[in-house]
Amino acid sequence: MPEVLELIALSGSLRAGSYNTALLRALPELAPATLRFTLRTIAGIPVYNGDDEDAHGLPDAVVTLRTAIRQSDGLVIATPEYNNGVPGPLKNALDWCSRPPEPHGLDGVPTAILGASDGVIGTARSQHALRQTLVALNAPTFTLPQVLVGRAQTKVDAAGRLIDESTRSFMKGWLLEVERWMRRFPKSERLP
Ligand SMILES: Cc1cc2nc3c(=O)[nH]c(=O)nc-3n(C[C@H](O)[C@H](O)[C@H](O)COP(=O)(O)O)c2cc1C
Numbered sequence: 001m002p003e004v005l006e007l008i009a010l011s012g013s014l015r016a017g018s019y020n021t022a023l024l025r026a027l028p029e030l031a032p033a034t035l036r037f038t039l040r041t042i043a044g045i046p047v048y049n050g051d052d053e054d055a056h057g058l059p060d061a062v063v064t065l066r067t068a069i070r071q072s073d074g075l076v077i078a079t080p081e082y083n084n085g086v087p088g089p090l091k092n093a094l095d096w097c098s099r100p101p102e103p104h105g106l107d108g109v110p111t112a113i114l115g116a117s118d119g120v121i122g123t124a125r126s127q128h129a130l131r132q133t134l135v136a137l138n139a140p141t142f143t144l145p146q147v148l149v150g151r152a153q154t155k156v157d158a159a160g161r162l163i164d165e166s167t168r169s170f171m172k173g174w175l176l177e178v179e180r181w182m183r184r185f186p187k188s189e190r191l192p
Contacts, residue, residue: 001186005073005179009037010065012079012090012115017160019116019152020078023171026162027076031175037076040068042093053099062096066105069097074182075111075139081119081126091133098137103191106139110185112178114147114171116156122148142181147174 009024027037044061046052052059058066069075080087097105113130115123127146134141147170149155155164162168 005035007037007074008069008072009039009076012087019156020080022156022160022162023078023116030172035179042089045093048092048095066097069105073187075109077113079115079126079130081117081123084125085129086126106137108190109139110182111139112142116149116152118153120150122150124148142178
């Protein structure tokens, strides 16, 4: 097991002022030095169409993302909540990543999820739905505690910095638990 875990941090939002991306940007400040994060985006991933896949294979943006995830020690996904569920662009990106060749992008990759919304329950419903998708992808998923950041507009400043001290403190503890859990799934024991 490496001393430092290299994790991919994937935002489910394309918005420049995204609260979810703000959570991910704060991770390096809140995490122990034994976790390192690379922020990745779902930007540029086309809407899935099986005919396009048959004709052209995986788009470059999908290959880039799924390779980065497979080569990482683990994945952290920050999901917004749209109409009680996982936003279409994020689900679409995960659907692309689940396509052959096997093992697909997330197969066996330990994954932790968190989320922020301007509502009061902080993406509880979309995180629940995302867990169901991760079951289908055979991605072991961290369970508790959950990071549910409600009223995010009061916790992220205009520069996109997570400024709410209680959220920052909670996430510090969460990251310690996530690291302990992720170390149970060494990359060397995954299908190559
Ligand atoms: C189509 C749409 C549906 C939404 N549905 C919900 C919802 O069900 N629950 C919720 O808490 N917020 C909902 N929101 C508000 C989002 O939480 C808010 O836009 C949030 O800022 C999105 O995340 P982001 O800041 O990372 O882009 C919705 C927003 C959009 C655009």
